[in-house]
Amino acid sequence: MLRDITLGQYYQTESVIHRLDPRVKLGGTLLYIISLFFFHNFLGYGVAAIFLAVVIRLSHVPFRFMVKGMKAILFLLLITVGFNLFLTPGTVLVSFWKLTITKEGVRLAVTMAIRLAMLIIGSSIMTLTTTPNNLTDGMEKMMKPLKTFHVPVHEVAMMMSIALRFIPILLEETDKIMKAQIARGADFESGNLIKRARALVPLLVPLFISAFRRANDLAMAMEARCYRGGEGRTKMKPLIYHRRDKIGYLCILIYLALGFFIGRL
């Protein structure tokens, strides 16, 4: 049931994108997302789409697999499109009952849908091709300058990697407890809202207990290995830029230049 969520999941395979330094991917994704909001015409989105298609192709992650993960947010996408379509003032195109569709509304809704879809696919490529550990390593290194302002960079990164690590475990646990309670006749799917909320108690109580138990075990295990924060801590696999990473940065810059040149005509 819960295994179908592919958003934020890592897809194991061998590709150039997988091997890229996480900092390149993080920076690239960030710039890509920002660029999506700067285009004025549809040609710009064309450039972005081509760039995205090339990256997907290079990543060796099946497109079908990405789209499967998108289903979960299709609802959000539809709501956004709906609101933009019906609530934008301007030249009226069609009008029925209390709803009016304007020319500006259509344009906004379409741009919004394209932006959101490309934003989600773009950022999911990052998570699909980067292990959570690598991702937090990259973030920690990128945010290091903030340390001078007393931001606990290492601690934040550690918390994030633990949280990410626990998502699949807790999902699996939820699945297991749910099954166990269904085997005892629990019903999570029928009844009104209050009944359904109450039906969650047999799921949430064991889940919380197990989360606390795991947190306790993990804290104990970290302490047993003398973990004492980021001070003086070295990495087994330090992040070092290779030639491919420089090429990666170059590609992003070329995309940005091209996108802004064409997209803001």
Add this chain to the structure above:
Amino acid sequence: MSIILDHVNYVYGDGSALEVKALDDICLQIPDGQFVGIIGHTGSGKSTLVQHMNGLLRASSGHIYFNGEDIYDKDYDLKKLRGKVGLVFQYPEHQLFEIDVFTDVCFGPKNLGLDKKETELRAFDALRKVGLPVELYYQSPFELSGGQKRRVAIAGVLAMKPEVLILDEPTAGLDPKGRDEILGQIKELQQETGLTILLVSHSMEDVAEYVDRIIVMNRGSVLFDGLPKEVFSRYKELEAVGLAAPQVTYILHELKARGMDVDVNATTIGEAAESIQKALKSV
């Protein structure tokens, strides 16, 4: 009155690179009142198999019949099936949630729609059957020991009065004493009530003494299916898939090879001892 599995297949993660065939063309028949051991290595598909029997997982293809009815029929009541086929998961103590032991055991029968009196009667009965001391009935389940928690969880399923009881690794993480106690009680329960019991385990030692029939799973398919002594006599093949026969089998085969006239088909320590004594006397 039985469970029949007819060419059941199950595939995890359909259509992605992570696709795994967890069950491969399983055909089985489990008659009423039988005590069956399902043995297999980690990842052999034994847990997946038993989750099909009460409809928690739906086969990718194939049919499952319970008491002659196809459980995948559109109008088949799966909730009722789950009352008839009780499934106790691995580490079942992780599913406890109520404020006291008794209320937790009541959860199952209450979900079946029984009235308060019948629910409580069944809960008492189930707790008695698993041998939990009465003074613990109104304690929080989280204050009990590991073995006691597990008994409460088993009682939680027993209280639904299933016709078939499936236990997935009921002895995992228990000490030898706790293990023998739980298995002994399950055997007693089976003799007392004539329940059909399926015991999932990775250890031959665990099941050898108790079951009438052993099903060995390997890589999602049934490798052997037969009487314990039949299955154990192929201990060389069992070793090849990472399993082992009980220790007595090895000792008896070794004695036989050294010229002692013992019965190599003995499966329990008692039988083996008897056979060795007999062989010694006849010398």
